[in-house]
Amino acid sequence: MLLEILAITDDQYHVKELASKIMQIQNYVDYIHIREKSKTARELLTLLELLQESGVPKRKIVVHDRLDVALVTGIENIHLPGHGLTINRVREKFPFMRIGCSVHSYEEARKSEQDGVDYVMYGHVFETNCKAGLAPRGLEELHKIKERLSIPVFAIGGITPDRMNEIKVDGIAVMSGIFSAENPAEAARDYSEKCKEMTTHGKIL
Template structure:
């Protein structure tokens, strides 16, 4: 399983850069999902990260395909309301493309259009979607069975809930507030990684 850390759009560029740098060697992938920031602010953030030694191959740019291309970053995450996978794949075949989906049907469509993976959620109720019931781990299992591409679970996944999520055999989990809303993001990411990787991680220490 892979650990995806997704920014929560609640921090300044300075604060966010510091948090990302602190987890750069822990998280498998880091999604830049800053919807309220300008292109200039996101670009400044990326430049700071690269200057601080963050591996460009770990960065995934949410929605802003233009920003990814400008910085020669090859991974993008397309929201459900954004560009279709087919459109982006046709124009930029070199990109690694993830698609946010909310059902098995949407996942199948994304796979048909050439998505490299899907981000499925929300699994549990979460602060970013207050009042909306989570789709649950059974739905996650159904999505996993419906497609041959990797399925990443997202939404309300905590350290306590992670064992339940793992029973549905996702290829990874994505965590936002559980990492970036924590005062000590590096420690939170480290704890999650131990749970995600399990015995394999312990043997590597």
């Protein structure tokens, strides 16, 4: 099984520049998670329209929190933050959607699975500038979640290609490692090549 890569936007670029960066990396990642908290609904709509006009498949796009924007643009992947809409309510009203959520413990992950989520994202696993001053949660709880849940588990936080061998889950989520890189496409390609290398050498079971 090939480790999946989810690239998360970092809310640092204007719409057109961000769209350009996403188009450059789209062939190296499995999902692009649009996490742009400072942008208005109209700006998000413009971004998603640019991506669709440029041929980025809808199946690759994940909308963070903004269910309204996802529905208007026909995106079926939604990621719910802890403070957002409840999994139960979204699942009840929109059973066709692929729903993910962020968790920070095994208990949260188990509850999310019971509520009907399609995948969980656990972190932060390693030290990262995105969570400066906060101690990483490490790998033990992550691997416990993977072992006990039946849904896909993604890891996030400080994950570099060099550290991917330590992670035994279904996928990784990367923000600064791609979008803060001098060359996002090259960075995304490095993650992609590492995934293929790990699969070839039997690291991923």
